[in-house]
Amino acid sequence: MSRELRSQSWWNGKEYYNFSRRAWLRSEGYTADVFDNKPVIGICNSWSELNNCNAHLKQVAEAVKRGVWRAGGFPLEFPTISLGEMFMKPTSMLFRNLMSMDVEESIRANPIDAVVLLCGCDKTTPAQIMGAASADIPAIVVTGGPMLSGQWRNRKLGAGTDGRKLFDLYRAGRMSDEELCEIEGGLARSAGHCTVMGTASSMAAVAEALGMTLPGCAAIPAPDSRRLTLAELSGQRAVEMALEDLKPSKIMTRQAIENAITVNMAIGGSTNAVVHLLAIAGRLGIDLKLEDFDRISSRTPCIANIKPSGEYLMEDLFEAGGITAVMSRILPLLHQDSITVNGKTVAENVTGAQCWNNDVIREVENPLSTEGGTVVLGGNLAPRGAVIKHTAASPHLLQHRGKAFVFETYKQMHEVIDSPDLPVTKDTILVMKNCGPKGAPGFPEWGQIPMPRVLLDQGINDVVRISDARMSGTSFGTVVLHVAPESAAKGPLAAVQTGDEVELDTAGRKLTLHVPEEEIARRLAALPDAKPHYDRGYGWLFLQHVNQADEGCDFDFLRKK
DSSP: OOSSSTTHHHHHHHHHHHHHHHHHHTTTTTTGGSSSSEEEEEEEOOOOOOOGGGGGHHHHHHHHHHHHTTTTEEEEEOOOOOOOTTTTTTTGGGHHHHHHHHHHHHHHSSSSSEEEEEOOSSSSSHHHHHHHHTTOEEEEEOOBBBBEEEETTTEEOOOTHHHHHHHHHHTTOOSSSHHHHHHHSSSSOSBBOSSSHHHHHHHHHHHHOOOOOOOOOOOOTTHHHHHHHHHHHHHHHHHHHHHHHHHHHSSSSHHHHHHHHHHHHHHTTHHHHHHHHHHOOOOOOTTOOOHHHHHHHHHBBBOOOTTTSBBBBBHHHHHHHHHHHHHHHHGGGGGGBBTTTTTBBHHHTTTTTOOTTTTTTOOTTSOOOOOOOOOBBBTOOTTOOEEEEEGSSOOOGGGEEEEEEEEEEEEHHHTTOOOOOOOOOOTEEEEOOOOOOOTTTSSOOSSSSOOOOOOOOTTOOOOOOSSSSSOOTTTSEEEEOSSSOOOOGTOOGGGGEEEEEEEEETTTTEEEEOOHHHHHHHHHHOOOOOOOSOOOOOOHHHHHHHHOOOGGGOOOGSSOO
């Protein structure tokens, strides 16, 4: 035994509660030897039938338990809230911080020596990592993996990305109700997260790049038996981590965070990973800025040819070698000495990892893009930053100036977007306000404003769209997101009016409202204060304490000072 286990203070001592805790746990049928210096391994399970991405995690938990028992540990599974992006309104992002608090306090309050975090959907992975970072007790992540690729007739479908494209055909009258029903039945064929490089896939890759998973975890499909094998090995490793006292703060260093940013850029990962990594860094006391993302993006080629930036799906990435193969190819750009959960360095884990398909994982000399998937913008319209996934945008729109057509709210946008006389053209820039952390509230995935029906009827499939919202990592198009400060906080976005000239200069990293500064100031001063969405409960707490997008949308009181 290399150290005194934390859990022993619950079991051993002369107080009544030492005796009663043992008695109460034995009521579950355990024998007395579980108290004999066995590391207690918590299994933090975000399983829920209201979260299809995580619906298989009960089975994954059983595999973790096998590994814990085999290594001489004592596994105890516990639930937390689960955040299903598809089902939660107005957005699961509203509850990410709440889940992180649930995870943190459940770990801290209980007799746990190490924890295995079972996650999968967009927000469950960052929420669990944030909570574990704050609790700082040995932790290892097991993500749930991508679902099986969708299937329609002779076409493979990526849930999210292809679903959006096909639904636009339906909106335009080019697809029948029967065809849409066929797609509905085959788009998502199993448990697991979206099988494109959406936010869930990106955050699984980020967890692996941070060193918080065993190598190879991110891309194994959810129904694949190798997902259970990895879960068992993770349970075994959690026991060893408990004895070594290998905490998240020793793994998730500044260098590890930069590795995660680099990998997210190389895979054309979700813009949401920017917000989540800012929040994770804040929990660790690491001073991370949007400028760091842009600096890393500018030197990192995008080499993963996965939808929505590329052509393939997560199953293809797994078969090509997964995130370890990606990291091997960009190893010179990584902090190679960073320690990971298996006790080895990044270099030891990925050096020599093979790529089995050079079209899925491109060679650095033949990238999809010479820059990473996400670009950070500044300018007078986004003084604290905005982001665009330029690898999933239309190249001809990345440098564009046009007149704005403004939606004051998401509700208004939906009321008019299909109007046959909407006064927009291919050069119009769509601007939507009041969709940020405070304005929506919760920072929902509303940023990929649907293409106006009048433009779809003309065969136009993309225009520049700007908002203070997020968008799903499965989304695509020339979409500027996370404009900060948000319009509800009287950021410059709130001053934009229909007919104003707006310019997107991706190469120059600028988003410009061509209106005199004194006029912008006059408009903002004339705006009334936003009415709060909540006057009690968690919603009130969120509005009082949430940070802006450029700070990770975390609560101010949860950031490490």
